[in-house]
Amino acid sequence: MHPTPPRQPARAAATLTRRAFVAVSVALLGACSSTGSLQAPAAAPVNEVRVVSSGGFTAAYKVLAPLYEQASGVKIVSSYGASMGTAPDSIPSRLARGEKFDIIILADSALDGFIAKGQAVPGSRVDLGRSLIGASVKKGTPKPDISSVPALKAALLNAKSVAYSASASGTYLSEELFPKLGVADRMKVTAKKIMSERVGAVVARGDAELGFQQASELLPFTELDYLGPLPDEVQQKVFFSAGVLKDAPNPEGARRFIRYLASPAAAGVIESTGLSPVARKP
Template sequence: MKLYRIIFAIIFSLTCSTVVQAKELTVMISGGFMAAWETLAPQFEAQKGYKIHTISGPSMGNTPQAIPARLARGEKADVVIMVGDALKDLEKRGWIQSGSRVELADSVIGAVIKKGVPTVSIKNDDELRTVLLDAPSIAYSDSASGRYISSQLFRKLGIEQQVKSKAYKVERIPVASLVAKGKYSIGFQQVSELLPVKGVTFIGELPDNMQYTTRFAGAVVSHSAYNDGATQLLAYLSSPDVQPVVRSTGLHSVTMQHANIMSDTVQ
């Protein structure tokens, strides 16, 4: 009888362990949606009973931490949340499930300076041009916003050659963190990635005619064993109930109309 109890206890323990493992989701996410994620992920865990393991990394770039690099070397995940253009590339490679993409938020570019230094304005083209020409150094990210700053914004303002020697790409870490330390005098990145950083002053978004909007989206990874949970998570993150949290982090909600007509990244 005692032996039966021991066997039963072992089977019960193994069964419980399997159940726990079956309720765990691994999510790879880039910085633009991270501020909203840090609030919404625990709420989803509490409501649905899933335990979420978060892995952060850029949507693109050459660093080992970048999401495409992680997937390429076989790191496991159930959901990816990242820049829409980069997500398209993952789908072409067969790394995400076809038809699983969900539009999550739109992100615009803004700028910060070190806290305590005299503030500046970038409300129009002339002000932005003057600020950039006067700045001793300029920093931008290695993701979609940075690619736009370096390859298009400077050219649109007619100052590409003047700022070339003092503009720097920051890989992997938040641009604002280095501005806060005084390494760069002004930094550009998506607003949702600038606002959480202490030690800087947010001076505003780029002027409308110079703005670049990045679409963030999520999808289920091809090798995910937990499709139902992954699908539930993406539905939750795009639901109307969570949009106040999304907007509070500097992101813009994706309306149904926008989801249908907007490209992944809009100039």
């Protein structure tokens, strides 16, 4: 079993004190200095980097991107969408419409798919943090046990309504886990794939009794009780990774920003949002 992450780490990250904010900015600036200045070179077409990030890395990204802007003077233009699927704001849909980005941050398997299709640069993948799928319920409602495979199966069978993501974690649940547990027929009746919205928001307003998504996406919801990760035997361990798009307007700026996100100085923020950082903290 993996230890249950702290109940609300994202809120703590979002409320960094001014002293911590400055300290992290300085540390991040130093962390990237060995690989070149953070300032975009004069020859760069624009002094900005355009990023589209999937939900699993969003909590960490929303803390780290402003720190980078302050330390570097480079403008970060941010968009968000699911790693996969056909929702209008999903990353595949955005790219299919011709939206221009320098960086995509999403589940590792999805990024590998974009690289294989020639949409992202081969060799540009950098793993940023590992995530676990977890579950939450609305505060004040019963908290089912999901700490073992039999308990998880019972929780799924007993829930009147279940919500799961339309992205990487939901694909794993619907196509692999539910059939493996023998609950696929029940889930056809009680479970719903959530498009273009956080599962936590659906559970918080009472539209689903039990919600599953990446832990880093559930933890920011103070209206929920986080039940913990799926049992290790059936857990999907996903890396959220960054890659440079083939037609990136500012590829060099993109690489600098990715180095920053993968630096040891960023690891503490990443960890505080429920992800396990790839880089070791300084």
